[in-house]
Amino acid sequence: MRKDFPIFKHLKDLHYLDNAATTQKPKIVIDAISGYLGKENANTHRGIYILSENATQKVADSRKTIAGFINAQPEEIIFVRNTTEGMNQLANSLGKDLKPNEGNIIITEIEHHSNFVPWQQLAKSKGMELRVAKVNRETLLLDPISDLVDDDTAIVAFTAMSNVTGAVFDVKTIIAQIRKKSPDVTIIVDAAQAIAHQKIDVKDLDVDFLCFSMHKIYGLLIGVVYGKKSLLEKMHPFFYGGNMIHTVTIAESTWADLPEKFEAGTINGPAIVASAEAIKYVQSIGMEQTSGTEEKLTKYALKELQKISQVKIIGHTKIKDPSNQVSGFGPIISFTVDGVHPHDLATICNKYQVCIRAGHHCCQPFMDKLGIAATARASIAFYNRKQDIDALITAIKDAIGIITKPEIKIIESESEIKKQEPNTLGNHTPK
Amino acid sequence: MEPDPANNIDAMYREELLEYYNHPTNRGAIEDAQIKFSDQNPLCGDKVELFAKLGIDGKKIVQVKFQGSGCVISMASASMISEYVEGKLMDDIRKMTREDMLSLLGLELTPSRVKCAMLALTALKKGIVEYESKKINTTEMP
Numbered sequence: 001m002r003k004d005f006p007i008f009k010h011l012k013d014l015h016y017l018d019n020a021a022t023t024q025k026p027k028i029v030i031d032a033i034s035g036y037l038g039k040e041n042a043n044t045h046r047g048i049y050i051l052s053e054n055a056t057q058k059v060a061d062s063r064k065t066i067a068g069f070i071n072a073q074p075e076e077i078i079f080v081r082n083t084t085e086g087m088n089q090l091a092n093s094l095g096k097d098l099k100p101n102e103g104n105i106i107i108t109e110i111e112h113h114s115n116f117v118p119w120q121q122l123a124k125s126k127g128m129e130l131r132v133a134k135v136n137r138e139t140l141l142l143d144p145i146s147d148l149v150d151d152d153t154a155i156v157a158f159t160a161m162s163n164v165t166g167a168v169f170d171v172k173t174i175i176a177q178i179r180k181k182s183p184d185v186t187i188i189v190d191a192a193q194a195i196a197h198q199k200i201d202v203k204d205l206d207v208d209f210l211c212f213s214m215h216k217i218y219g220l221l222i223g224v225v226y227g228k229k230s231l232l233e234k235m236h237p238f239f240y241g242g243n244m245i246h247t248v249t250i251a252e253s254t255w256a257d258l259p260e261k262f263e264a265g266t267i268n269g270p271a272i273v274a275s276a277e278a279i280k281y282v283q284s285i286g287m288e289q290t291s292g293t294e295e296k297l298t299k300y301a302l303k304e305l306q307k308i309s310q311v312k313i314i315g316h317t318k319i320k321d322p323s324n325q326v327s328g329f330g331p332i333i334s335f336t337v338d339g340v341h342p343h344d345l346a347t348i349c350n351k352y353q354v355c356i357r358a359g360h361h362c363c364q365p366f367m368d369k370l371g372i373a374a375t376a377r378a379s380i381a382f383y384n385r386k387q388d389i390d391a392l393i394t395a396i397k398d399a400i401g402i403i404t405k406p407e408i409k410i411i412e413s414e415s416e417i418k419k420q421e422p423n424t425l426g427n428h429t430p431k
Numbered sequence: 432m433e434p435d436p437a438n439n440i441d442a443m444y445r446e447e448l449l450e451y452y453n454h455p456t457n458r459g460a461i462e463d464a465q466i467k468f469s470d471q472n473p474l475c476g477d478k479v480e481l482f483a484k485l486g487i488d489g490k491k492i493v494q495v496k497f498q499g500s501g502c503v504i505s506m507a508s509a510s511m512i513s514e515y516v517e518g519k520l521m522d523d524i525r526k527m528t529r530e531d532m533l534s535l536l537g538l539e540l541t542p543s544r545v546k547c548a549m550l551a552l553t554a555l556k557k558g559i560v561e562y563e564s565k566k567i568n569t570t571e572m573p
Contacts, residue, residue, distance in 0.1 A: 341502035343475055343547060344444070351440050360476035373476035373500060402444045403452070403503060 001285065001293075002383040006030060015354040015388040020163050020193055020332050020379030023218045028281050033220065033274040044269050045243055045260075059269050062276030063259070069279045070210070071201040072226050075258035079267050080223040080238070083192040084114035086211035087157070089238040089262075090188060090225065091118035094155060095126060096236045103152040104129035108142055109369055110162050113362040115190040119157050128154070135369050140165060140315055144323040146177035155186045160194035164361045164375065165315025166298075166332030168198065171205050173324050179206070186231070192216060196282075196381070197291050197330045202226050217282060219275030222268055232258050239264035290382035294331040297380045301333055301389045308393070310338040310400055314375055331380035334361070337396060339404035342376040348399040354391045442538055448507040455506060457513035459496045466492075468558030472550050474543060477501035479509055481554040485521075492516050492524065495555065502547055504540070509551035511535055521559050527552060 002008050004026040007016075016024060042052040044059050060074070067074045080086045105123045107116055109132055123130035131148040135141070145158055156178055160171050171194075175187055188209040191200055195212040202210055210226040227235070237244055237255055241264040246254040255261040282290065305311045314334040321327075337345055342358035349356050357377040360367045367373060378392055464482035471478045479499035486493045495513035500506075515535060516524050529545060532552050540548055 341477075341500075343477075343502035343504070343544070347443065347544065348440060359474055364476060367476055373478060402440070403449065405449070405453075 002385065004028070004281070005383055008383070011353070013353050015352065015384075015391040017378040017380065017384065017388055017392060018355045018357050019196075019381040019384075020216070020377065021357055022215050023196065023381055024383065025220075026218055026278070026281050029218060029220070029274045029278045032277040033270050036270045036273045041270070043266055046266075055269055059267065059272050062272045065276040065279050066214075066224060066272075067226075069200075069283070070226060071203050073229060076202075076226055076229050076232065078225040078227065078232070078238075078259050078262040079272055080225055082215075082221060082223040083190065083211045083213045084223075086213075086223045086225040087114050087188070087190065088118045090209055090211070090227075091122045093236045093238055094186060095122045098122075098126050098128065098154055101127040103154045104131050104148075104150075106131045106133065106145060106148045106153060106156040106158075108133040108145060108158050109135045110142060110164070110167070110363065110366050111157070111159055112163050112190065112192065113364070114192075115157050115159060115188075116365065119155065122155075132365075133158075135366060137369055137371075139319050140167070140317065141319065141321050141323075142169075142325055144177065144325065145174055146181055149178050149181040149185060151182060153182055153185045155188065157188040157190070159190040159192075160200075161191075161197065161330050161332070162315070162363075163193050163332065164334045164363050164366060164377065166193075166330040166334075166379075167315055167326045168194070168328045168330050169325055170327040171207065173327075175206055177323075193330065193332065197294060199287050214271070214275035214278060217278060219278035220268075220271035222271040222275050225262070229258065232262065237264065238262050241265050243267075285382075291331075293382040294380050294384075297384055297386070297389065298329070298331045298333065300386060301378060301380065301392070304389055304393050305333065305335060305396075308337075308396060308400070310340070310404075311396065312336050312338070314370065332377065333379070334375040334377045336372065336375055337400060340396075340399045342374045344403055345376050345396065345399045348402060349392065349395040352391050352395040352398075354388070354395045356392065439539060443540075444503060448503055448536070451507035451510040452503045456510045457494075457496045458498065458510070460498055461494060461496050464496075466555075466558040466562045468554045468561060470550060470554035470557060472501070472505065472546050474546055475502075477505055477547070477550060479505070479550050479554050481509075481551060481558055483516075483555060483558060490520055490522070492519060492521060497551055497554075501550065504536070504538075504544055505547040505550045508532065508536060508548045512552050512555065516555065521563070525556055525559055527556070 005024045006027050007024050040055055042055040044056040046052055063074045063077050067077045105119050105128055107119050120130055133145045133148060134143045161168050171189055178185060178187060186208050189207050191210050191212040196217040208228050208231055213223045215221045244256050244261050244264040246256050302316055305313060312335060316329045346356055346358035359374050361377060461482035461484050465485045466483035469480045479497055482496045483492050484494040495516055497509045497513055532548050536548055
């Protein structure tokens with residue numbers, strides 16, 4: 001499988017552990033974009049000539065592939081730039097029909113900023129109440145989202161997988177809990193991380209809207225908004241302009257059918273076509289296979305990380321969630337290293353060609369809850385190997401050696417220890 | 432291969448900078464500071480709070496202290512800049528550039544790490560701007 005990815009032939013010693021940020025691309029995807037541009041390129045929906053007709057057909061087929069992957073109808077798939085744009089467009093469009101100063105919107109403390117800020121701002125602009133399901137600082141479990149739902153709830157938005165802890169949320173259960181309290185609330189799921197690691201069936205989940213981006217599942221940077229057909233038909237378009245209209249007069253315009261109604265302007269045909277190849281590629285291997293490999297590697301990484309006493313893993317606990325919201329953990333591991341700031345760790349990892357992420361992972365409210373500014377994060381894909389984890393472990397040990405210098409203990413006096421203010425991110429007091 | 436600032440590990444984690452990190456100078460608060468400014472690196476969430484005390488002339492900075500948490504680069508930079516600006520004119524500090532900070536650190540850095548190095552200096556510069564605009568507003572008052 002690793003052999004399918006040209007980057008690993010080009011960079012033989014690359015230990016790529018930043019898959020939650022973006023995945024590498026298989027040759028089949030790279031060939032698809034080059035083949036489309038080199039042999040089939042034309043604007044979609046425009047030309048009467050055969051080249052354009054074929055390009056249009058190819059994009060339509062690709063939409064069908066991507067829709068099928070999540071058990072949606074092709075017209076329920078809207079292409080946008082990325083997950084963030086999807087969330088923003090949903091907030092803008094749904095927001096137009098919300099009555100000001102009425103009702104509430106529910107999100108969670110563990111959301112990525114892309115599924116946090118749009119709803120926070122919508123609530124603000126509409127004078128609505130923003131309710132946030134809190135994370136327990138000790139267990140890292142989320143308070144039951146459905147507890148916040150009442151008859152005045154307009155929208156609930158939550159993630160299917162945390163991009164920080166890798167916590168997998170049981171979307172089906174959570175949605176059932178929400179609908180039990182208020183059947184008509186609009187439910188939006190952020191599947192940016194989940195899409196690459198678990199089978200998603202939008203009909204089975206009974207989700208209203210679900211957003212993800214193809215670049216996190218071996219495709220290109222094209223975002224997908226799934227929406228229930230009945231809802232999309234009632235909604236306002238995201239943008240106005242070409243391709244999305246039915247008729248335009250000086251006074252009024254009417255909208256095209258789904259999905260064009262939501263896709264103003266020329267769409268990114270090459271990225272859509274290549275991304276559909278990524279889906280076919282994943283389907284050809286089988287998601288059980290890819291996630292099985294990821295699970296084994298994650299277990300191995302956790303075992304090796306836990307051998308280093310300075311490493312604190314955030315999440316991946318064995319605590320049973322009493323509200324049945326968290327069902328497990330995906331291949332994302334966030335951690336801190338006592339005495340080593342995540343930035344410094346990531347820099348030292350780079351020396352070993354280990355690519356990890358360091359920062360707040362666009363989850364500042366969650367970081368605030370943890371009382372830290374940043375974590376290091378290793379995220380695994382099925383093409384990773386044990387060697388990648390081993391290289392990470394070597395780099396962590398080296399970083400501890402360089403920065404905390406455990407072998408050098410220069411303390412002049414007791415008073416000097418007292419003078420030292422502890423860094424909130426870890427214990428820098430010389431031992 | 433071309434020299435890679437990201438792989439500049441030895442220079443980045445040299446004794447001098449680690450000493451600043453593990454034993455920071457000018458760490459703490461100044462109660463009667465005229466300039467107080469908190470800033471954050473939006474990339475990683477690292478925070479720094481800067482305190483600067485002015486001389487009687489109202490133009491020179493006589494003492495700078497900082498609080499916060501961050502990586503070796505951001506914390507060493509905070510200590511170094513706080514030492515460097517002591518006795519300097521606010522006008523001159525405002526003119527300090529990215530290059531000045533990097534030469535003080537003696538490092539070449541990748542763009543994302545430059546943000547770490549600039550955290551304290553940027554906070555200080557913003558604090559000076561805020562202080563001066565407040566001063567103008569108060570002097571203009573009848």
